[in-house]
Amino acid sequence: MIIKKLHEAGLRSEHAYCAALGSIGISFLSWAASTKLEKAADVDRADRWGIFVGEWAPTFFGLGLALAQYEKDGLLHRR
Numbered sequence: 001m002i003i004k005k006l007h008e009a010g011l012r013s014e015h016a017y018c019a020a021l022g023s024i025g026i027s028f029l030s031w032a033a034s035t036k037l038e039k040a041a042d043v044d045r046a047d048r049w050g051i052f053v054g055e056w057a058p059t060f061f062g063l064g065l066a067l068a069q070y071e072k073d074g075l076l077h078r079r
Contacts, residue, residue, distance in 0.1 A: 003066045013071060016064030020057045027054035 031050030 013068035020060035023056040
């Protein structure tokens, strides 16, 4: 089970949630930087950079939910 291995490696739901929020911020920053720094490139290219990084957020949120459920189940079984 992947979630079990990630949890044993020290990854917690809070880490995944922070990564998701960071991904949203990085998505905006990469879009803004691309529009400013790549004057010769078109806006579509800047949009693609923002979308590429922005697609990570749902993955991290899903991972956070799976880890939170695993953590919750682990606490229930310990009692």
